[in-house]
Amino acid sequence: MSNSDTPTPSLTTLPLEAYTTDRSAALTEPLDWYGPGKLHPTHLHDTLSASSSRYRIAHKLDHGPHALSWLARDTHAATWRRVDVVHAAPEVTAAYARAADAQLARRAEMGGDDDDDGAVADARGLAIDRFWLRGPNGTHLCIVWPLNGEMGGFRWAVRDRSVMDEAWFVRQCAKIRGSAEAKVGSVHEITEEEMLAILGRPRVIVVDEEMMREVGVSKEMVREGQVPRYLVVRPDKVEEDLEYWLSGEAFIKA
Template sequence: MTSDSRTLQIPEHQQDGAAQKSCYQKLSDEHVEELELYRKNGLHPVHLGDVLNNRYEVLHKLGHGTSATVWLCFDTQTSAWKAIKIIGASHSSDDRPELKFQLQLSRSDLVALPTDHFWLVGPNGRHVCLVMPPLGPSVSSKHQTMDLEALREVSMQAADGLAYMHRKGICHGDFRTGNLLFRLDSARINDLSKGDMLALIGEVTKIVVETDFGEEPGSISPRYLVHSLNTDIFADFITCQIAVIGLSLAFEITKPPKTSSVDLPYASPQLLLRLPPSTHSDVWALGCTLLEMQTGSVFGTAPFEIMQSMELLLGPLPKPLQRTWSRVYPEEMLHPEGNTEYLTWRSDVISEIKKHTRNADCLLKELAMSRKQSLKGLLAADDKNKPGSIVWQVPEKQVTQIGDLIKQTLSYDLHTRHTADAVVQHVWFDQARIHRKPRV
């Protein structure tokens, strides 16, 4: 294993003290976490070869976020491979949703849950660590290379997982393609020795951290940052089964939080209007997930952009939502240039939207072609790092069925928006039900 030669320098006076809070150099590398997250009550510094809880030997980093890092570890007691999620100190508690709902959700493997947890004390505080089986790549990284039948099976599993959570009285709160991961064949993975795994991993990329005097950083920061492992190395171990992850925002249906931190592209109109999350917003996020898997696209990343795309797909917002929108988003917030053309409730714009809004059949024919074109674009992009994409034609009958399914999940009206259980029973999933294999 080797590291690259890059270094990240931080001022000497920022080591170990409170003054370091916001002075770290920003990184533009998406494969590593921001160094400024390593601070008091922040992330725990980890190095390859560390042994956590006198048991789990760290071999590589699987992923990271603003509140946690995830590490591939060898369990020295059982000789099994584990994913250890180390939560930042300020986010650590015995009441975390992953632990709180563990018993309620334990009877199904549709949701990935910790098999154990422990506490770790480090220079930045006390951290709860979740022990989980290692998982494969996300649906967000794979859906554009999947054929229609694989998409249908994965879509039904996604709906199944959400419906299961709702039946148990729990909302997910952050449902999206990035929180759907393919399961690995655990028996075959656990047959790998440490040497086998190291050979599979290959070269490890590190970014060395130094002070501006060329010295190692203080104890609150790692000596180096590690590029996240490309889980494509597990291609031979990936199963056709997925698991729902990302339960950090989950909550009891009867006790919703006042606000939501869901990714904007998956936010329902009600969430965009700052209403509390619910099962309805979960189903909307499921609809966005299904739409993304079919088209390769989401509504947008900013409120004005999302609303434009939403209205072109679904028609104008109902008047009560329009009035709330105008209060929540003043004119200057809708578009960076303050262009009133983007005020979606203007009568001339609404008239134009109504004229061009498609019905389900026409809409999904267009969506099917949209996906086909996007795949052609991938093939023509001359990006050698992209896997080969499959160009396929969706049968007209399925186009109509998919259109109906997406329309039912993306209804503005909460009373007509499908429940997750109703989504699972949709006619488009009939073939997947017939050919479904038992989950292992």
């Protein structure tokens, strides 16, 4: 087991435009989802892994009452991954663990193993790894996925009009680069700056005293680090990619 072992960046290191005061319920998870036995407080630039600093958090992908889903860079394999950090409640952990184990078994049957580059998982949207994270709110199961996700999607609470999968990221990056010479061969070739340009730079809501009073967060919980210093807003809804669907590439794949 391991802690998230990168110091949380100071709030002053975030650009001014990162801050928002819009506390609409859909933008972030509620603060009362945190506390002993609940969600793990995670911040931008944290690194998560079983034994060393491996998965570096770049952005949030989605949030739900049972897990937070993060866009992370695998610093060992130079790949982009989604890391789901699961609620610490034993019954929630058990359900996610069963699902993850089934995914990993399917991947092994298809020829994947711990030493490959994730190609089997990328192609099928299967889980790549699972590990345990010990934090201030308990012990959390973390599941590592390709950006494809099983069944072609992974945004639970957002009704995206176009699936946010690896192919979508590649298409958006190609638009940013703009020239044939800068062709994007794989989602893993996309830089972090390009990823943030695609998703929109992260926005955060600082956890202040008013928010803590509203949900009964105690000073002890703050001292113990059981609530995050800020909540990260998930990216906006993905609209229909009309340019792609009218292209010859989409016609050929169909």
